[in-house]
Every structure is written in structure tokens, then in C-alpha cells.
Amino acid sequence: MSDLTQRQTEILDFIRSQLRETGFPPTREDIARQFGFSSKTGAQDHLMAIARKGFIELVPGNARGIRLLKEEEALLSHQFELPLIGSIAAGTPITAETNVDTWLRIDPELFHPRADFLHRVAGHSMKEANILDGDIVGIHAQDDADNGQIVAAVMPHPKTGEDEITLKRYFRRGKKITLKPENSAPTYKPLEIDLAPLDGDSQEQTPFRIAGVYAGLIRVRG
């Protein structure tokens, strides 16, 4: 679908603003008046061009018969939604379509920093950070983190070997990284990762990466 010209964009914006302000679309004459056209045919030409490009629909024979088409798309378009990421398929970026379980209608901008995806927490390893089993956490995608931040780490599950997301508190000292659960029960042990072998021997690579930092959570049951 081709793009709108500058002028056509202005006209489409005017239609939008009229809808907001008056509650109904403008007439050809309204548009002509707004842009200083002496004839409403100019407005009509623009409308037909914008309609041909698929941004609006003109309903023939109806006064003010202008229907915005891209708006619903915008509403449906994940603008105010976040993907819930489950398991990670091998070799895919984390927010790849295949990894998205579903989309939840939550404004990404509610979180600080902004959330880029969601992940449902399984287990009690972050209990003492007040993140519980079943909570859905918002993650701001970035591949690094500050010391002490809670990160979403991607690494293979110790048994199945499949990539999965886990939340851990991140500490780095030189080449040594510690991923620390927030649960003092002895079952939960910090994970130590030494980056040093990475430089020399690529076989010893710890398949670990930071998907993002914890930005908040939503708990959906009372």
C-alpha cells in the first residue's frame, strides 16, 4: 500500500481532528474551507486519492460518508498490547511470532522502563522480591543490565535443554556473573557463570543471554 503525500496526510489528519472535535466526519466543503480551496472538488480529489490508497473508505451518496480504515487496525495492531512469551524456539529472537503465546491488552508505557514483552513466572525463586508463582512480569528488552537489577535471562533448561526465560538478580564482577534467586530456602542456589573461557575456547560457552530487565508485574487473580 502506497504512502500518502504531505497534503493527503494533512487532510487525513484534519478528518481525524474533526472526528475527535465534532464527533462526525467533515464534508468536502469543510475540508476546502479549512485548506483555503475555493472549490470543494479539490477536497473530493484528495479524498478519492486517500481512499484509493486504502486509508479511508468513501460511502457513496452519504453526507459525511468518510470512514477511517487504519484506526481499527491501530486498535487491533498491538499498539497497546504486549506479547506474552512462553518457551523460546531455538534460534529465534525472543519476541518472534512463534514464541508469542498470546497478546494481552496492557499499555507498555505503564511500566518503567517501558515493557517490551511479558513472561509468566513459574516457581518461587523470586518470592523474596515479591514476585510470585503465576505472576506475569513486564520485561524491558535490553542485552545488558546494572548490578543488582532483576533480569530476564535466557538459557537452556537443565533437563530438557530447551531455551527458557528465568528471572534472577544480576551481579557482575569482572568476568564473573552471578544470577541470584531471591529465595533464601536452600533449594535455590545462585548460578555462577565465568565469561573467561569465552575468549579462548568457544566450546565452553555458557549459553546465556540477557533478554531484558524486569520492569514490573501484573497479578491477575485476587
Add this chain to the structure above:
Amino acid sequence: MSDLTQRQTEILDFIRSQLRETGFPPTREDIARQFGFSSKTGAQDHLMAIARKGFIELVPGNARGIRLLKEEEALLSHQFELPLIGSIAAGTPITAETNVDTWLRIDPELFHPRADFLHRVAGHSMKEANILDGDIVGIHAQDDADNGQIVAAVMPHPKTGEDEITLKRYFRRGKKITLKPENSAPTYKPLEIDLAPLDGDSQEQTPFRIAGVYAGLIRVRG
């Protein structure tokens, strides 16, 4: 503002549905056709009645010049949003416009049960229920609760006397209600309310009501 009659409500609903479906309001003839009137004057009469009652505004001389008034418009647009309720103005229903601090884009249906409004928690009284200072809780509006449920209670602040929302765990035994904070620190004491005096002596009324039950929360900072 007086209420609409059955017929007027049907007409207003039709205007709403037309706006959703076509993107612009109906004409008098559209309305007449929909309801089987043989004359568009019938539609016009209804429109003027609805406008007189303040639900719509008619823009004279404009085709399809029907504007839904603010609260009506709000109903349409707040479909996937929830009001954040701050302090409660005296004598107002909890979700009254004046009590709404802002609208947050969160799908009410995410919560179980469905959230009707949000409230920002102040203080640590529910810490042991993993509800922290600053958390935004989702509340399902209802005026009763089961024993052991966390409720949003509306009662006057002990000092300012202004109505405010507090979260407490609810227990009832006969005429005795206990509102229990979830924090074992000695500062936080259960609140006991005896409904018995209500029957005889109306002066002893405890100004307390349940606004709804806790349905989940959102924490917006990492």
C-alpha cells in the same frame, strides 16, 4: 439529568452502533428506517428529546450533526481501560468522574474476577499478602465479600475524616466484622466493627462499606 425512555434508549443505542459500524452518525431517515417509522419526523422528535435530556448534542444545519456527549463518548473509548480511583468525594459513587484520577490502558478482563476500577496502594499494611506500597490493585466492584477475601473498604480517614479506600482482609462472624491488615508488625492492628448498634441506634453507625474485592495488581516499576 432525567432518564431516557425505553424508546429513546433504543435510539441512542442505535446511534452508538452506527458510529461504531460506519464511523459516522445516522441521519433522521436512517433512524426512521431502522425502527420502521414511515416519517423521519419521528426520529427527529426523539433526537430532540434525547438532546434536551443532555445525552447528545444536535449541531444545527449539519448533516448527521449528532454528537455524543462527553460521558457517552467516554463509555465508547474506555473499553479497554480502567479508572484509577484516588480519593472519594463525599456522597459520590466510587467510579464517579470526580474520583477518577486517570485512565490506564489495561484490559479489565485480564483480572479474575474482572476489575472495575484500580486503586493505588499507600503503605505497607498488606505486605504479607505481597501487596506493596505503590502497587496498583484491581478491584471487582461488589458490596459484599466472603470470609478471608481481601476487600477494598471505603471509610473515613481517622484524621482527615475524608472517605478513602483501604485494603484489608475481611472476616465476618454474625454481627462482628474484622478488617485485618496483612502485616504482623505491631503498628498494624485489626479493625473490629460491630454491626449490632446499627439496628437500634443509628447514631453509632460505622461509616464503612465494601467497594469491591481484590482481583489482582499491577506493579509498574522494576
Add this chain to the structure above:
DNA sequence: GGGTGTACTGTACCAAAGAACAGTACAGAA
């Protein structure tokens, strides 16, 4: 019993608004 509001029918007028046709000018692509 009269007034007011709701809920329509029926007719009529005319401004509002869509749509078609005929132009002009310019810019970029084939």
C-alpha cells in the same frame, strides 16, 4: 378536564452536500 410529554404519520421546503464534467499547472517516470 386541561396540560404536558411521548410516540408517532404525512407533507413540504430548501439548504447542505455528493458527484460529475471540464479545465489548468506542475513534477517525475517511462
Add this chain to the structure above:
DNA sequence: TTCTGTACTGTTCTTTGGTACAGTACACCC
């Protein structure tokens, strides 16, 4: 160079659609 698309002006025609006026019928309230 011609063709296509953009960006308008100017005019005309016809339908759409708002609005006013004159009624009818019924229900409710004072």
C-alpha cells in the same frame, strides 16, 4: 515526449438530509 499522478479552480446537477408545520393517539399528573 507522452503518460500518470498530484493539486488545484469553476460550474452544474441531483440527491440527501435537516427542519418546520399540522395532525393523531395515548398516558400520566395535577
